[in-house]
Amino acid sequence: MRDFIYEIPVKVYFGREQFGHLGQELSRHGKKVLLIYGGGSIKRTGLYDKVVSEIEKADLKLYEYSGIEPNPRIDSVRKGAQLCKEEHIDVLLAVGGGSTIDAAKYMAAAACADCDPWDFLEKKAPVKEALPIVTILTLAATGSEMDACGVISNPETHDKIVGMSPKLFPKASFLDPTNTYTVSAYQTACGAADIMSHVIETYFNMEDGLYMLDCFMEGLMQTVVKFAPVALRDPENYEARANLMWASSWAINGFISGGRSHLWSCHPIEHELSAIYDITHGLGLAILTPRWMEYCLNERTVSKYYQFGTRVFGIDASLEPMTVARKSIELLSEFFFKTLGLKSTFTEVGIQKKDFAHMAQKACEGDVLQSGLGPLKQEDIEKIFEMCL
Amino acid sequence: MRDFIYEIPVKVYFGREQFGHLGQELSRHGKKVLLIYGGGSIKRTGLYDKVVSEIEKADLKLYEYSGIEPNPRIDSVRKGAQLCKEEHIDVLLAVGGGSTIDAAKYMAAAACADCDPWDFLEKKAPVKEALPIVTILTLAATGSEMDACGVISNPETHDKIVGMSPKLFPKASFLDPTNTYTVSAYQTACGAADIMSHVIETYFNMEDGLYMLDCFMEGLMQTVVKFAPVALRDPENYEARANLMWASSWAINGFISGGRSHLWSCHPIEHELSAIYDITHGLGLAILTPRWMEYCLNERTVSKYYQFGTRVFGIDASLEPMTVARKSIELLSEFFFKTLGLKSTFTEVGIQKKDFAHMAQKACEGDVLQSGLGPLKQEDIEKIFEMCL
Known part of the structure; x- marks a missing residue:
């Protein structure tokens, strides 16, 4: 720690x-x-x-x-x-x-x-x-x-x-x-994806950290999963808007990362997408995050996915860790693309293969992709981009 | 809210x-x-x-x-x-x-x-x-x-x-x-009870609050339940001491009460005990808290106990709410008196019946006992004291 x-x-x-x-x-x-x-x-x-x-x-x-x-x-x-x-x-x-x-x-x-x-x-x-x-x-x-x-x-x-x-x-x-009552359904959905992503970037980190903060992150994610659909259905629901608003602040103010490295993965990658295509940040994150999780799932990282799946989505804890992990990625994708209704592929938002190498190379500048679920090199990011097509 | x-x-x-x-x-x-x-x-x-x-x-x-x-x-x-x-x-x-x-x-x-x-x-x-x-x-x-x-x-x-x-x-x-490595087992136990009580005082409040903060409070309580026994068994366990330490700060710095009244119940009552008997604050709280919860459990308040029992102690959510509630009080008592090894009655710590009326009357001064699980009057507090004998 x-x-x-x-x-x-x-x-x-x-x-x-x-x-x-x-x-x-x-x-x-x-x-x-x-x-x-x-x-x-x-x-x-x-x-x-x-x-x-x-x-x-x-x-x-x-x-x-x-x-x-x-x-x-x-x-x-x-x-x-x-x-x-x-x-x-x-x-x-x-x-x-x-x-x-x-x-x-x-x-x-x-x-x-x-x-x-x-x-x-x-x-x-x-x-x-x-x-x-x-x-x-x-x-x-x-x-x-x-x-x-x-x-x-x-x-x-x-x-x-x-x-x-x-x-x-x-x-x-x-x-x-x-x-925030007048925020459109689309922007509400992108905002929810952004909050979710801030927590996921910090949570999916294989360093030893504070259990207490893991619990809090799980609570933040449960909050978004519970109230984003309410805000979409009923934009003037005070409880939903209040929970999303306070969660947005705590997902990234620094508290939850106490004890672990602050280095993120999907954000630096997404910044390269929106630098060229000017898409909404939360949408780019929603498309990238489940693919990044899928790409990084392995024997070394599976325990964190298991914790995520059982504690955030309530997946049966008696299942095999790898089964829980895959199921958790499915449920997260379902949340982004069905519940929030966000577009799910690069193809749908017009991001083209011709830019992959360039964007992946720029995302690797500096050491930001050394942490989280594991180091990512340019070729890894290109593979993640392929999965997003 | x-x-x-x-x-x-x-x-x-x-x-x-x-x-x-x-x-x-x-x-x-x-x-x-x-x-x-x-x-x-x-x-x-x-x-x-x-x-x-x-x-x-x-x-x-x-x-x-x-x-x-x-x-x-x-x-x-x-x-x-x-x-x-x-x-x-x-x-x-x-x-x-x-x-x-x-x-x-x-x-x-x-x-x-x-x-x-x-x-x-x-x-x-x-x-x-x-x-x-x-x-x-x-x-x-x-x-x-x-x-x-x-x-x-x-x-x-x-x-x-x-x-x-x-x-x-x-x-x-x-x-x-x-x-905190050199803190005695007894003081570690009293400290854990104190942290737990700070959260419980805020959590058991029937006002509508932020779900996100309920999740965080459940995380704090799970943290104490998980790591207090580790610290007792292995006083130089860094992870346990770190989690308890950071939890102690967040249990009472004001964050978790956002959106609800700040009025507490067991603390003002306990202050009357330690004003006369000079017992350790956390010990007094441990003796009082489960009895206060038992006394205040009713049809109006049971939902909060149900949430507590299922989410903090993992009690089977398919049970009747009242059954979960009673079981949650049992598990909390077990935590205080078996796991932490604290004395469980007034009799054991020398608090005498002759002072009940006076202490109960003083605890009622001001309006602090109007909130939480419901208003408490002098006679209610005396009954809670009787349960502690």
């Missing part, structure tokens, strides 16, 4: 009636607030008006940057950071899902630095300072509301890179499950 | 090789360190020398206050706070279990105030400021290393009162499981 440091300084306001704290949370950091959001759905839902009203009530000065893309682009980060510098912004308020929050994080870092923001991602330039960030979450998926990471895309170079720094933790996040 | 605010700003260094961070953590807060500890077991184990050496290496000035009692007394708090004021202490370093850390918390508060420290407890005087606290945990039990609470006793008035304030969160806590 590895030593670890636990530190999650984010304050979370969870529930329906927490909005009244927004002005006070922003005011802690200054007067000039940059409101950052995406394509404008927050105007249709009325959330925009509520936010503006709270900002006015608190006598703060409002600036705006909208149009953050899904798979947010480095150019948006550059422009937002420029605006922060020009207007001497004090605090960033990101309203949206992971893309908006991730973009805000690197705007906040770039606003306090002289380098190009892409240097934080590509060259791993350390984030020495960042403007404070407050978030209002509208999509349960990436967990960016409670972690120190951000993923930014560079369409020019077809790169999609994850960065992290303790300076990027939001100061406060507002998690009101009713703000 | 209630709204809630989540905020746990404690930094935790977990593992065997984290000690090197101690000097740096203390130095953040100043030069003058008050080392607080109990009866001197840390000198026998060598931990004292290690701590002093780190403090010297970091060029800090060391002061000491030792002799904190189990069920720490307000008089120790007064003396420690006085020393902080006289010597202009910058930071408190509590090395020990919950008693030492709780005492340090109220020393830290009283050092920044003019009132008598007992006012924080008895009169609920707000803690406006407190000196920073760093802890090194040597006993997995109370969770004080990661929460904002402290329990202080006043032997003159036979009061034992819990207080809390966000100002009392330790800044950093060092959790090295090897520091």
Whole structure:
């Protein structure tokens, strides 16, 4: 078991009636607030008006940057950071899902630095300072509301890179499950797949870890399996939206990986898919994950699949471990592709064989694929891609 | 489901090789360190020398206050706070279990105030400021290393009162499981009972809450049930000590109660026992908890016992809920009194019937017994006491 440091300084306001704290949370950091959001759905839902009203009530000065893309682009980060510098912004308020929050994080870092923001991602330039960030979450998926990471895309170079720094933790996040009532069935499904994948990446790790955290991960996965279908059937079910929302934060805020390596497998591979094809992250993960599990199943790894199958899906514990393992992959596939209704193959989403070698080669850069269920080389990833066709 | 605010700003260094961070953590807060500890077991184990050496290496000035009692007394708090004021202490370093850390918390508060420290407890005087606290945990039990609470006793008035304030969160806590290798079997057992009870108090609550947190609580309880016997059998088992240690923090740091009321039942009752009899807190809880569960079992509450029995103890889910419920109480009693080897009755620990009315009456002060499995009045508590004889 590895030593670890636990530190999650984010304050979370969870529930329906927490909005009244927004002005006070922003005011802690200054007067000039940059409101950052995406394509404008927050105007249709009325959330925009509520936010503006709270900002006015608190006598703060409002600036705006909208149009953050899904798979947010480095150019948006550059422009937002420029605006922060020009207007001497004090605090960033990101309203949206992971893309908006991730973009805000690197705007906040770039606003306090002289380098190009892409240097934080590509060259791993350390984030020495960042403007404070407050978030209002509208999509349960990436967990960016409670972690120190951000993923930014560079369409020019077809790169999609994850960065992290303790300076990027939001100061406060507002998690009101009713703000996800209007999330489409497709995005709800992709979000659920994303949460599930964050847990699976950490859970399927052959290092000795804390049993207590395995139990918690199993609970998170059971939660997603139980409530994602409820949210799809009944989008305004508070209990379902609340469970998915809090699970999204805890699946990736760092708690569950205590004692084990933080290295993941499917995420770095998926980033290469969405860097070229711009598909939704959760969808790419759903297609990849069961194939990766199938590819990595062997005598050395089977015990973890057995634990997963019996404890998350309730498969009969008296069956042979290998039988349980295969059954668990089937049930996970069924969850992604039948229950959540996500497309199940590369062919359906237009990912082509001609890019396999290139994407697999890029995914292998660095040492990220050395851990988890076992080391993966370029040829392994290409084989996993073949299984996804 | 209630709204809630989540905020746990404690930094935790977990593992065997984290000690090197101690000097740096203390130095953040100043030069003058008050080392607080109990009866001197840390000198026998060598931990004292290690701590002093780190403090010297970091060029800090060391002061000491030792002799904190189990069920720490307000008089120790007064003396420690006085020393902080006289010597202009910058930071408190509590090395020990919950008693030492709780005492340090109220020393830290009283050092920044003019009132008598007992006012924080008895009169609920707000803690406006407190000196920073760093802890090194040597006993997995109370969770004080990661929460904002402290329990202080006043032997003159036979009061034992819990207080809390966000100002009392330790800044950093060092959790090295090897520091609990020398904990006696009896204290290991009492600690396990304490952790178990913290979870049970939160879990047995008939309000609608987050399913995800129920799963996590079940995981915490499974962890204690699995590893407490291992730690008793094999005191230097790292995995067992690590799981118990991290479980102790998460059983009470506030995370698991998100969405439900924080009101507890057995703890306020037990505090009346140990206020008069000075028994170990975990032992009192172990004796009380199964009787409280038995007393509160009815048609309205049975579903929670059923969930507990099937998911924590693996009782056959096809049995009648009431049968599962009774069986779950039996298994919990067996865990406390056979597996952990704790005494099972008031008679064995010398608690006498003549004090029942008085203790029950005091436990009912305030509204703390209105929640959980249902409201309890003085006569209910007296009946629970009778069951403990």
